[in-house]
Amino acid sequence: MIRYLVGILKEKNPSYVVLERSGIGFKINIPLSIFDQFPPLGEKTKIYTYLDVKENELSLYGFLKKEDRDFFINLISLSKIGPRSALRMLSRITPSQFKKAVLEKDLARLTKTPGIGGKTAQRIILELGEVVEGKIPLLEEDKNVQDGVAALISLGYTKSQAQEAIKKAIKKDKKIEENLTALIKEALKYV
DSSP: OOOOOEEEEEOSSSSSEEEEETTEEEEEEEEEEGGGSSSTTTTTTEEEEEEEEEEEEEEEEESSSHHHHHHHHHHHTTTTHHHHHHHHHHHOOHHHHHHHHHHHTTTTHHHHHHOOHHHHHHHHHHHHHHHHHHSSOOOOOHHHHHHHHHHHTTTOOOHHHHHHHHHHHHHOOOOGGOOHHHHHHHHHHTT
């Protein structure tokens, strides 16, 4: 998948930017909270991306920091939270403020964010709390993790089930990421 893009910033809007690379303009959806952090038009820029693949659409989501992109990936791994709703959530507050609210179990702060009600806020705190605290490693979008999730999905598991199983396998043995077959076998124990 596309982990990041480096190119010339050609367009800048509150909801997306266009980055030109080798004569191709990539539209990258961004949260409003990081819009002001982008350099002026014409500057060389590196954007960490997540490619969302749907049946009839490819969408890129981007962040200026790798850890913000990784947090976004973990946020969308929760059930009932897709990339668009996660982007809406991160548009009101920055990813670092969101992480702080999760760490502090600040339900009031999270429920002020569009798309997050009381139950969703509690679920986010419960499921992402250990990730943010560093007790569970972030689900990074490396090749073996991605292929492992895809393999589990092809076996009939949902994306969130597959991602959760991969997280648990990695939590048990961090070096398992290096061997795709071993990662899939271990993850199957958790679905």
